[in-house]
Amino acid sequence: MTPEEFRKHGHAVVDWIADYRARIESRPVMSQAEPGQVKASLPRHPPEDPEPFEGVLKDLDAVVAPGLSHWQHPRFFGYFPSNGTLGSVLGDYVSTGLGVIGLAWQASPALSEVEEVTTDWLRQMVGLSDAWQGVIQDTASTSTLLALICARERRTDYALSRGGLQGEPRPLVVYTSSYAHSSVDKAALLAGFGRANIRHVACDGRFAMRADALAAAIADDAAAGRVPCAVVATTGTTTTTAIDPVADIARVVAGTGIWLHVDAAMAGSAMVLPECRWMWEGVEGADSVVLNPHKWLGAAFDCTAYYVRDAQHLVRVMSTNPSYLQTAADGVVKNYRDWGIPLGRRFRALKLWFLIREQGVRGLQARLRRDLDNARWFESQVAAAPGWRVLAPVPLQTVCVRHEPPGLAGEALDRHTQSWCDRLNRSGAAYLTPAVLDGRWMVRVSVGAEQTERRHVEQLWTAMQNEVRR
């Protein structure tokens, strides 16, 4: 494709996306495709000869769109929001169009330095001190893996330079809460700790980690000759957005050499609001923090911000230095390849830079506050409605609810919950994620898609009330 053809087809793609976003509300939120439907509509073999680009674009309507669940839909209340605001989308368009790769600072200085500046802007926006340095990763899952590997290496004084985990005389142990994200366990397993060395610390009535239970678990392991290595605390758990007491947890680990990682993947965006910063009070006592601008804040996926206090340690664990990557600038610049797993890196900072400039801090704050208001309104409606219950505190924008008809309990209640939620999702009117809380199914309503206004929450609430009556 020549640049002139790209100009023509590129305008068509932009128009297609503009139309998609403008009319997204008319689509069913959840895809109504059956398993295998998309696959069946595609050729089994690749084309030998080039196809006209118009045909490729046509398939966006014919094949792709019916197979999408629309995350940018104003009645998307599933999982957590993943807002790709259109200003940020354009930053990503520039990145892909440039096609530069950040193997080293010299391989594109702007890629490194804009990342350094924008992650520092974000640090200021969420109120972290200047003791922190940031880097963009793909996801919080990967960042938590980095954190646990860094914890492992600090605790063992760089066992990787010797026999690795295989050479350690006593097992290292990782602690997290029973409501931590599944990626924490996954990271601990991938990093080699083993399931026997993961502790799920008990939670309080608000589904937050109990610092006293953590202290006891650490003491137990130490007494048994094991080595407490890392704690992952969560600011805004996935199930209920529970807030682990970071300050109390930081006090438990202070001076012990145990690594404290704060998973603020969801709640991190809220820290742009000063009134929310109590949620991670004590975060300065942590060793690493992750937050996802690609969730609620609006950076196009994938854009996770990972912050560390000891960047030198991260680089020592992650760095490689083959001759073909060495350049004269190495001593005086940041080579972000040594801040994560992949060697090649996209110019991801552009989408964060565009987002912050196009919205301004005040614009972002206004939108976050709108969503908090909408969630509180919804919470109050559910709490006041007979037969409905709000099951967990609502510090952020996610409301956990259950419809509990008289006489229904146990597995029958589970069936009722899953059934109305599934019907609602299949109807296309809205998208919600069911989840298990205290052993019983409930439904999470996660407010905060960029296009979601009060009326969409009202429509959802009406649809939910209708659905449980069927």
Added chain:
Amino acid sequence: MTPEEFRKHGHAVVDWIADYRARIESRPVMSQAEPGQVKASLPRHPPEDPEPFEGVLKDLDAVVAPGLSHWQHPRFFGYFPSNGTLGSVLGDYVSTGLGVIGLAWQASPALSEVEEVTTDWLRQMVGLSDAWQGVIQDTASTSTLLALICARERRTDYALSRGGLQGEPRPLVVYTSSYAHSSVDKAALLAGFGRANIRHVACDGRFAMRADALAAAIADDAAAGRVPCAVVATTGTTTTTAIDPVADIARVVAGTGIWLHVDAAMAGSAMVLPECRWMWEGVEGADSVVLNPHKWLGAAFDCTAYYVRDAQHLVRVMSTNPSYLQTAADGVVKNYRDWGIPLGRRFRALKLWFLIREQGVRGLQARLRRDLDNARWFESQVAAAPGWRVLAPVPLQTVCVRHEPPGLAGEALDRHTQSWCDRLNRSGAAYLTPAVLDGRWMVRVSVGAEQTERRHVEQLWTAMQNEVRR
């Protein structure tokens, strides 16, 4: 930004990229920015209020462009090519504009199923049997980490479900060649094996792993009570594109339970040409293969294809199944979150799908053959020029050269090499990557940027000859 504003600004971004690509040849290939220059031109604090988008776009010219080394430039001969062909770029634009996330099949069925189909197309294109199943990862570095973790878990019969690497009585060992990519050592260290348990097997005169030396190293470790776990063979090493003898290596590990991972990050694209497939003969005896469509083939970065023969094993190692990710379709569809580290996934298949359809298999083959021809032409020129040497076989499109003036040897020769290469890079006329081979610096000339025609290679050769005379 409203959809209508996006339409307007999106057209402007497309035009900017079209102009950038059309006129890229007039730019110096390597950025002439000094360390800190880009950073110094940016505000230290984020903007409180929204900025007009026109100002953001202006900074692309004022701040970003001068800080880029242009990977899409026709005289970019550094590292390996990373071609973001414009058809593929548009596939990525659709992905970012849609903003859907592949947490689960249900979260966007098309995201999963188009990935299933396109990775299968690519499998057919490179001549792998249908025993392989593919998934898109960000980079080969990450894929190699997955491979070594999968090796570790197969060898230990899923130690992750017990005490992890910490509970194993005997150390597991990883083997690779002394010219393997730096990401192999890095992956082994991150996976917990430890440097003491990585073997760099000796190479032959063509810089390829010696299968007999591998067999001897494995026997030594086994005799010493260690557990040989994984071999990483490379098809197209980074320094010289050397070709490890995969068939011989596969014979060494056959029936031993040792995992064989083939790193064909670079050469994998060449397998689209039947005449190149001898390079990974024996690959069907491997357990995993990685190749990078985002290198020479032309898929916009990041798009790495990772293939495994036992997908069930990969899923067992990587899967998590929290309630909030469970859906009714789970039993009958692929949930690619269980095929890698990140939970959230972009719709990356679109850029591969667009690439293959826009170019057709024949179009891709023609371009690859053009580059092979250009590299062979360049090799013949260098080989025939007095004072110049070609230092390694040229099976692909990378030529390793040194200018060796009479009387110059040792460190003085190194200084000469680095000096002329550095001058050439700074001049902006072309971009080359120096590297160490057999203990001495040389210069890699990696042909294959999409816009690179014979005349650009001729210009490079003239510039090199002029530069060494200065």
